[in-house]
Amino acid sequence: MSSMTTAIILAAGIGTRMKSRYPKAMQRLGNRPMIWHLIETARQVVDRIVVVIGPGMDDLARQVSPHTTVIQHERLGTGHAAKTGMDGLEEGRAVILYADNPLLTADTMQRLLDAQGEQENVLSLLGMRPAVPGHYGRIVTGPDGQVERIVEFKDASDAERRITLCNAGMMCAEVAQLKDWLSRITPENAQNEYYLTDIVALAAQQGRVSCVEGTEDELAGINSRAELAEAEARLQQRLRQKALQQGATLIDPSSVFFDPDTIISADVVIEPNVFIGPGVTLEEGCVIRAFSHLEGCVVKQGVVIGPYARLRPGTVCHEGSHVGNFVELKNTTLGAGSKANHLSYLGDSQIGAGSNIGAGSITCNYDGVFKHGTVIGEGCFIGSNTIMVAPIQIGDEAMTAAGSVITQDVPAEALAFGRTRQDNKAGKGKALQQALRKKKEQG
Structure with missing residues (x-):
């Protein structure tokens, strides 16, 4: 089995709430496009990087070069984007990242990979407990504390929305298993999209899902100009x-x-x-x-x-x-x-x-x-x-x-000396000033 680890960075979002003609991943953070930060972090941890972009995102493709880019021609959800990014992978393991989570640290990314590599784990994912959970998806655990599934906010019940452990989006598993799970998810939800988070329930059925917790400072997503400003401050x-x-x-x-x-x-x-x-x-x-x-x-x-x-x-x-x-x-x-x-x-x-x-x-x-x-x-x-x-x-x-x-x-x-010689005209200064004042008086 290959030991290669590939980062799949989902960057096809157009960032409607950014009110910009540029892709969300190209918004500036710390003097750089947002995605630059995540790529620099991933380079410290993984062997290869694949970036999923949307059609017409040539500037983004140039920005992430020389890393591989693949185009998600139809925006059918995060599950579809992840599948698009993995089509060319045959073996090893993959860590799925989001371009709008640029402050993820190398230490936390490594913890995510290490958790997946333990014998009892098939899938590892990142979670956090933000001060205001808001519209984040919730990580649902069973009586034994084990992760059972992730429910998106729009699909969550009132009880599920009260859960404080939120999905940060990133997850890691073997390529073959990810491909299998992604082939089995369906768009039966409020958005009619293929949710990447639906693979968590499939993995949980095998009884082996772990959640690695990080801080809101590094895991909070960026979906608006206000959140971009908050990320800049962090x-x-x-x-x-x-x-x-x-x-x-x-x-x-x-x-x-x-x-x-x-x-x-x-x-x-x-x-x-x-x-x-x-x-x-x-x-x-x-x-x-x-x-x-x-x-x-x-x-x-x-x-x-x-x-x-x-x-x-x-x-x-x-x-x-x-x-x-x-x-x-x-x-x-x-x-x-x-x-x-x-x-x-x-x-x-x-x-x-x-x-x-x-x-x-x-x-x-x-x-x-x-x-x-x-x-x-x-x-x-x-x-x-x-x-x-x-x-x-x-x-x-x-x-x-x-x-x-x-x-x-x-x-x-x-x-x-690179100037003309000075020439003083006796009395001419006063005479000129008097003439100018007279003109001013006459309007």
Whole structure:
């Protein structure tokens, strides 16, 4: 018998209550499509992943690639979706998951598989006891505490609706047994659909069904925008706790938003109202000041970012560098000890160690068609309001005069003026102001 375990992820739902033209599995959670989280978890536990999608869900298929996708051409219920996903499986065991349960942890998924693998169990399923059971299906147990069946809320009696143990949806069994049970269920219910949960009663007839309980925080389903927001709050709380455990200081944890792939070291300090997107590494001792936005960047030891700074993908800030208020860096390397403290944009740039970028300076990296690079050497001083028109190179220890437009390379140690000479007209300032005031008086 094969030991391979396959995860079948049911993701064909269109999410009517989401009021969106995108599939439910593509709704954003923690900066990623909802299904991304479940796939990342499943990859830690199973050998293979198959995703069941609906017709016309090409974007979803691309998102889950390179994992296998199969199309459920008719939406006839969760039982039909599971059968569609298993058509290509021959042996091993399968764990059936739902794309709208993205916060399931690897530990709980492993417990589900371990319970199924015990000799006395044929089917294992996940249950929870939410604070408000609401419209979840109820897990019905017998006098001996053994699982007998699952009843969907719409089909449940008043007594069954009072049961607090709710179905979380996920279950695991051998492929051959799942196929047999799925072939025997019928759409005789309030929805006229094939319920996956009906296989529980079939398995119970063999006397071997186990329920693994998890928490509402990781098992609650997402069916609306409100539930999506609640899931985001749960995810962020989980990520904040992880950051704190790794030695970071969060001044106001509730106002900091992380991506699941954030890499964070000890003694990092993050001030309030910081947003961290995908692909961010924060090395030891760096400080991220309030109202900063980071994505796709590396912030090395002792760096200070912000407040009100934006680091875009491809940016690396080396040891001891400073990025100040209202400064934006894109695809830029800021050398060790270099500073860009005020009101600047630096795109597609390489800046050497110990350089200073004056307030209001920018690199003009885009000509309307192509992107071009700017190279600034070590120990340079870029005067305030310098416009550097790429492609351009500024040599080590060079300077630019404030207000310059630099269109040619600047040799090392040179001082570059890129502005017209000032010409003072005696008395003309006062005369011009008087003329303007007279016009204003005349309307």
